Amino acid sequence: MTTTTPLVDSRVIGLAHYAARAVLERVLARHGVTFQQSVTLRLASVADGPLERERLTDDVVASLKIAAAEAHDTIEELIAARLLAPEPPSHVRITDTGRELYETSSAETGAIAARIYAGIPTEDRAVAGRVLTLVTERANAELATSER
Structure with missing residues (x-):
């Protein structure tokens, strides 16, 4: 498996x-x-x-x-x-x-x-950081749109 x-x-x-x-x-x-x-x-x-x-x-x-x-x-x-x-x-x-x-x-x-x-490569953390930042920005934009 x-x-x-x-x-x-x-x-x-x-x-x-x-x-x-x-x-x-x-x-x-x-x-x-x-x-x-x-x-x-x-x-x-x-x-x-x-x-x-x-x-x-x-x-x-x-x-x-x-x-x-x-x-x-x-x-x-x-x-x-x-x-x-x-x-x-x-x-x-x-x-x-x-x-x-x-x-x-x-x-x-x-x-x-x-x-x-510990043990998570810096490059992997940088990619995850970029992805999560983008997800946060997009989710915040959705929230802002729905509050209007």
């Missing part, structure tokens, strides 16, 4: 996504953070300074394809946990505790990712 490698499609992409996300969520659970919170925290962490709250909301919505109300709730959860702090009049910034949590969980998941990607 021979096993053939499947062509990339939404099922293959989804299986890879959910497997990787399950690994990430296991790490995040040890730190008391959800997936949505970690994505939001990352966006605040890589910003040059305080972010306008609406911009952060828009970035979370675009990244996770969730409703703005859900993104607002996630930001409020992070403020309540003191991982983000409000900056008047309408900005938020990552706190030292938030930055430390982000860096710690990133280091943990980075080590796991290194094991997962």
Whole structure:
């Protein structure tokens, strides 16, 4: 019996996504953070300074394809946990505790990712990256068209 490698499609992409996300969520659970919170925290962490709250909301919505109300709730959860702090009049910034949590969980998941990607040739990863970027662009275009 021979096993053939499947062509990339939404099922293959989804299986890879959910497997990787399950690994990430296991790490995040040890730190008391959800997936949505970690994505939001990352966006605040890589910003040059305080972010306008609406911009952060828009970035979370675009990244996770969730409703703005859900993104607002996630930001409020992070403020309540003191991982983000409000900056008047309408900005938020990552706190030292938030930055430390982000860096710690990133280091943990980075080590796991290194094991997962070990032995996969750089050229193969580059091709996969190009294909997945194109799929993402096209799916986002479809979403934009259907929202009109």
